Amino acid sequence: MYHETIIEQSNYTPFIRGSRLVDVSAYNANQLLGYILSKSKNTVNYYWLGRFDYHDAWTLQKKIQDQVINHKLNNIVLFIEHDSVYTLGKNTDSDNLLPTIPDGMEVIQTDRGGDITYHGPGQLVGYPIIDLKKYRKSITWFMRGLEKSIIDMLEKIDIKSSTKEGLTGVWVDDEKIAALGVRLSRWVSMHGFAINVYTDLSLYRGMIPCGISNFGLTSIERLKDDKYKLELIANMLIENIDRMLDSEQVKDDVHV
DSSP states (O other), rough: OOEEEEETTTTTTOSSSTOOOOEEETHHHHHHHHHHHOOOOOOOOEEEEEEOOOOHHHHHHHHHHHHHTTTSSSSSEEEEEEEEEEEOOOOOOOOGTTOOOOOOEEEEEOOOOOOOOOEEEEEEEEEEOBBGGTTOEEEEEEHHHHHHHHHHHHHTOOOOOOOOTTTSSSSTTTTEEEEEEEEEETTTTEEEEEESSOGGGGGTTOOGGGGSSSEEEHHHHHSSSSSOOOHHHHHHHHHHHHHOOOOOHHHHOOOO
């Protein structure tokens, strides 16, 4: 029998009534797919998976994406913390992987867009598996919407952030705090974003993050001198992602 825990914050009010972050961190990858298939009745369903193997998460995403493509499942957003791993996007320049890579660091070639990045403890990874045909068939709209969702979340904890023209991600001055990279199949997304919450930034030393060498890196902990829980940051993001995907707002924004 499945057991779920709802992660709630006393000062949190979701934009769409009923949106919530469901803690399914007690289940393994095989159990999770069955749970998600049976329980995801909302338009957008948010799950906290806790610490989760990258390969298992990638496989789970692909299975969920297939179900969404075939109209057997509603939209899903997975929030995850990974063990340390470098992932390569389809456009990664091999020169961006440096000889200073930490001992034992796994390097994985993925099918997402973008360049090389790091995932690891203290970083919140979000995988929105969203059918864009229900909203707007625009990868640019989707990426800019995710960036704005992160920017608005950071604003709530008094961190002023922004985007940079011609670059993907979220920045605090000239230091990157969040990276993004997605893949679409029949307009359904997978992969997503990674936010440095209390990440050990020294573990980036074996790469040129996202292939950008002239900017630095930062984290929420470095900026606020506080170790925010990943579940709290995920919960704060829900309202903003809901707002981005709200059908009335999208309808108002589309010009035919």
